[in-house]
Amino acid sequence: MLSELDNFYLKYEEPTRGCLLALKEIILKHSSxxxxxxxxxxxxxxxxxxPLCYLWLHKKYKNPYIGFVDGNLIDDVNLLVEKRSRIKILLIDKxxxxxxxKINHILTQALYICLNKK
Structure with a gap:
């Protein structure tokens, strides 16, 4: 039986599914x-x-994104603020x-912030 986490990826059609699965792999390979x-x-x-980041689909743009938990501390022009105080997102064109x-660069910054957070 598949977990809810596995089912999250499988419920989407291509190319969304492939994009989300690839993003998961990139994030997990960034650090053991x-x-x-x-x-x-x-x-x-x-x-x-x-907590570092999460994957979700943007309601308006219908594309996957990576939400960075402490995105407000990351200075990158590619990150969108939207209506969140702490989280910034990286919208991905599926x-x-x-x-x-770009993803690895932002992940490196996010890990640095995580390491230095009290």
Missing amino acids: QITAEWKYKLPFFYFNGK NEDLPIE
Whole structure:
């Protein structure tokens, strides 16, 4: 039987499913200390037990995004603020090649913030 976390990815059609699964792999490969969990009814990623980011679909743009928990502390022009005080998102075009270098650059910043958070 599949977990709710596995079912999250499988419920979407291509190319959304493939994009979300690729994003999951990029995030998990960034550090061996990143784990995937099912929290708040969405795929959440933790670094050393601290919340790092999550995956979701943007209601307006119908594209996947990575929500960075402490995005307000990350200075990157590619991140959108929207109506959240703490979280910034990286919107991903599911029909384009993934911006792997950009994702890894932002993940590195997010991990640094996580490491230095009290």
